[in-house]
Amino acid sequence: MVWFKAGPLFEDSVKLASMYKEKLVSAAEAVSVISSNDNIVVPPGAAEPEVLMEALANRKSELKDVRIHQMLPLREASYLKPGMERHFRHVSWLTSSVVKRGVKEGRAGVMPGYLYEYPKFIQDMDVDVFMGTVSPMDEHGYFSFGVSVDYTIAAAGSAKKVILVVNPNMPRTMGYSFIHISQADMIVEDNTPLLEIPKPELTKIHTKIGDYVCELVDDGSTIQLGLGSLANATALCLSVKKGLGVHTHFITDTIVDLVECGAVTNRRKNIHQGKIICSSAVGSKRLYQFMNNNPLFEMHAVSYTNDPQIIARNHNMVAINSVDEIDLLGQCASEPIGPKLYSGTGEQVDFARGAMNAQNGKSIVVLQSTHKGRTKIVPMLESGSVVSLSRNDVDYVVTEYGIAKLRGKTYRQRAEALIAIAHPDHRDGLAEAAKKFGLTR
Template sequence: MVWFKAGPLFEGSEKLTAVYTEKLVSAAEAVRVISSGDNIVVPPGAAEPEVLMEALFERRAELKDVRVHQMLPLREATYLKAGMERHFRHVSWLTSSIVKRGVKEGRAGVMPGYLYEYPQFIRDLDVDVFMGTVSPMDEHGYFSFGVSVDYTIAAAGCAKKVILVVNPNMPRTMGYSVIHISQADMIVEDYTPLLELPKPTIGSIDQSIGDYVCQLIDDGSTIQLGLGSTANAAAQCLKEKKGLGIHTHFVTDTLVDLVECGAVTNRRKNVHPGKIICSSAVGTRRLYQFMNNNPMFEMHAVSYTNDPLIIARNDNMVAINSVDEIDLLGQCASEPIGPKLYSGTGEQVDFARGAMRATGGKSIVVLHSTHKGRSKIVPMLESGSVVSLSKNDVDYVVTEFGIAKLKGKTFRQRAEALIGIAHPDHRDGLSEAAKKSGLTR
């Protein structure tokens, strides 16, 4: 099945055709270059080379201690299953729900760090093999990494062996997203549809939060949106805005809605006007088709998109990110709650700091007030919790009960503002806890 109208998986001069054919091998042949103890890097999300990962699994009896480095896997590959840890070990650079169980059980590890640092981490790693999915080759011999640039350019540039899976379902994206056939050691062809992540279901609480977020965003702002239902609800509420721009890490199907309704034009951006600046796409076929050969999109590595100094160059930059829990000082936990390490920080610190340094910038943290009856605004974070956003990195906090402005406020004022947007059933308990700790009187 092929999503895009396409000719052959390569087109160009007779010389390029010959080079392509010479490097073309089966998936089983390609993974023969992998040895025990190797470091393998694969792209995140929909760019994961499924056909190679399954071929690698078939060699499990011959291999041990192979480390697979990846961010945000969208499927539970066979090598991730329990019992495979002697052969393969997953190193998560940003953990998805699929890998959390493996991390908790000690079968996978987590690489901490700010996302904009990841390409340099990759360069410092002794990468034996890079394996990634690309679009068909153009007449100049270039493939596009499509929906995932992130750290892929860095990995392909420093790996001892580069294996490319050419898939006509991978969109050709613009920007710094290409690799030349001369950089590939082997080529494998595959026609499997890309993995898809449907739009999250938006509930009434998400909708209320989105309505409040919309109040904080002016026409002409440049937006970053994190993943998840709450951030997507905020985006849905932006359809009435005008002249918005996008500078973000992830793009999702929601962005297509904002472009098609005219809310996102990118024309008022003072940095990269007219362009959506992003690094990765996580969504459905609709998004992937929208990005294909679309000059509105300009893909960059996370070392650019997520660099706080680059983000800060965008006037009226607004970062919108979900957190799991916040205490009365404004410290946010988005990784484990308590001593259960299973995830990395993600992009929220990069964008919070960048947005708050921008002229007219705002950083917005969103969360439901409760989860299963438990308040997500707490007197203090549970012992062992990792602070993802420090109290100094938090500007606005939004729940379904309103907006709390924390930047420029004292500890007492912060506590009072956060109690004011907590669920009414928990406000008295939070107020009492604040008094006992000396935050309020």
């Protein structure tokens, strides 16, 4: 009689399964380790561990001054609602619409900084608990952080306690996105669908802006797209291009469109050839499924993807970002307009500086000329407005009325170029203001 003898892989799988079972707890049991005054770090966007956040909110009567650090929340969790601020304080590392009200009302705070610095900020912080959503464990005992690497590796490595929510809807992504079961203190299972954001609709104005952007993007360029709907909608016009590569922070459905139509191949990249380099994904279920086990994508922390020196190594790098407002000097505001602080800079400074230092690189700022009849090209930014992109960090500006090249131009030339791409109804007023401020004659 021949008896079956367990090999090393079988023995390892049994050991891993046993370790998994020992660490498996309920959501309520997992958050019981959280105490008042703790610093909690959770991933951004669709990787937020919803089941843990709600279980934590249920403990509000037991807790005070718990600080929850997160970038870009996509839903208004219970702990974010008015009346919860004595128990929980949200610290926004990149604000979304769901927390702007809380920031304005003083119930939440904002962490300023360049995005590529965030992992270092995390490592320097006293992190009590990291909680994040991951893909199911593989045969080697690894989970993937899926759609959000960002600062998660740094947070998980620094935290005193690590709680992972295993969700079969989380894609297993490639690159530097893995954590081993031995690094987790507790595991919770959940099958809630990942949060999604709708794909931006392409309007006539988007198409006009996109056509101008297309003129600036050469075949074979490596592109970055900001998270704004305007940047993503206009980038759909790049479908006519050939041999594009991608090095970006956020991956959106627009990137999938450009891959499927053949515009993005990554074969002409001089570094990471054949790979899309990214750190986070925000979009639809289609996007998340497209990324699952797809070797096209290589995930990195923002300390790599957003490092201007790394970005600058890409030849023909083109950064495409939207801003809310620009003045005649070229200063851009992408956060608050006026003195009410509610947002952070995001990735646009990292990529603007990186792209402009790349060989044949370009940085493109896009904006509609008006919003609700109000000009978005203004004589000067409103008093108290935060300058997201300084006048020295702006290269090309595109509206539906054309392209303004600002880099290497005098103040007078900048003002004249921006007035030329403003809405016709506002050009005379801008010209008068430029004369009044001594920018033109």
